[in-house]
Amino acid sequence: MTACYLFPLALTASPQAEEGEAVRLAGGLVYASRFALVEREGGRITARRRFSVPELRAALPDLPPEAREQWDNLRRAHAPLQFGQRTVRLDQPQVMGILNVTPDSFSDGGEFLDRPDVASAHAAAMLEAGAAIIDIGGESTRPGAPAVWEGEEIKRVIPIVERVAAMGAAISLDTRRPVVMEAAIAAGAHLFNDVSALRHDPRSAELAANTGVPVVLMHAPGEGEDLHADAGYGNVVLEVFDWLAARRDAAIEAGIAREKIVLDPGIGFGKTLAENLALMNALPLFHALGQPLLLGASRKRMIGALSNEAPADKRLGGSLTLALRALEAGAQIVRVHDVAETVQALRVWRGLRDAALTDFTLLPA
Structure with a gap:
């Protein structure tokens, strides 16, 4: 069974620094502009793909449901x-x-x-x-x-x-x-x-x-x-x-x-x-x-x-x-x-x- 992990690779202090092409992590004060989608099977990493925010948004429909859920989770703002x-x-x-x-x-x-x-x-x-x-x-x-x-x-x-x-x-x-x-x-x-x-x-x-x-x-x-x-x-x-x-x-x-x-x-x-x-x-x-x-x-x-x-x-x-x-x-x-x-x-x-x-x-x- 293949598992996937969506890892924020590049962090930035503000979305302006990336001209809006960055997402706010967990509703906090940190923004991510690049991501790696890592795939793992049987304990071994089998694939690693990198995306900018626009690239990731365009690729989402073709990604596994697990990756789409993690994308939503990364942007989830947490209640007090x-x-x-x-x-x-x-x-x-x-x-x-x-x-x-x-x-x-x-x-x-x-x-x-x-x-x-x-x-x-x-x-x-x-x-x-x-x-x-x-x-x-x-x-x-x-x-x-x-x-x-x-x-x-x-x-x-x-x-x-x-x-x-x-x-x-x-x-x-x-x-x-x-x-x-x-x-x-x-x-x-x-x-x-x-x-x-x-x-x-x-x-x-x-x-x-x-x-x-x-x-x-x-x-x-x-x-x-x-x-x-x-x-x-x-x-x-x-x-x-x-x-x-x-x-x-x-x-x-x-x-x-x-x-x-x-x-x-x-x-x-x-x-x-x-x-x-x-x-x-x-x-x-x-x-x-x-x-x-x-x-x-x-x-x-x-x-x-x-x-x-x-x-x-x-x-x-x-x-x-x-x-x-x-x-x-x-x-x-x-x-x-x-x-x-x-x-x-x-x-x-x-x-x-x-x-x-x-x-x-x-x-x-």
């Missing part, structure tokens, strides 16, 4: 996410701030565990710095981290969820356990950020469907306690794409509204440095899935691998580089530790984008 009384728009990139209430997370393990005053002060600082969402987690998902009993996870996260909810914040809970998520929703959480993409517990999809909360489905190769296990890719980009498409479809079949589904390619989860870099370079392709994209690469091991093994707390430069790469690719949400620095980078990037709408190379009217 509703978090209680707060609305998070997806026509511009947003920052999600990380708050780990764990003893063993790779970057900040133990910093906020059993210190609710410190944790809530950190959340307040991230909100003041410009975070649109606070992502609270009570279990480390780094390689080799032990699983956490759901009762212990609830004990860690619920007091912080309650405090952050009292601030009026949009709250995401980073968990793969529906019992924990259910308790968090009751305490004021709004988004189910599941690193297992609703596979860890069959009740997760039912909870998300019944409560109507948005969900983040992240790619990870492992199906058991170790999400990093069972990795092995022939083509990491296309296989992660297919996997996320299958999880999106499974979520919709389970009754989760399509507009409530966000996808995450899972940088660092069961992937080598080369595979992570390939995914980062291919991020625009994932808009062809038709869902908002979340990118979480902050302080991850790939940065250390490329910077003389810098420790996690010395990876700000690399984290900002990857966050900006995500913005350039049109990702809607970047999940980060260093909120103030990322928000500043985002605002400067946004200023450049706004300025690009006036193209200095065009002839005067």
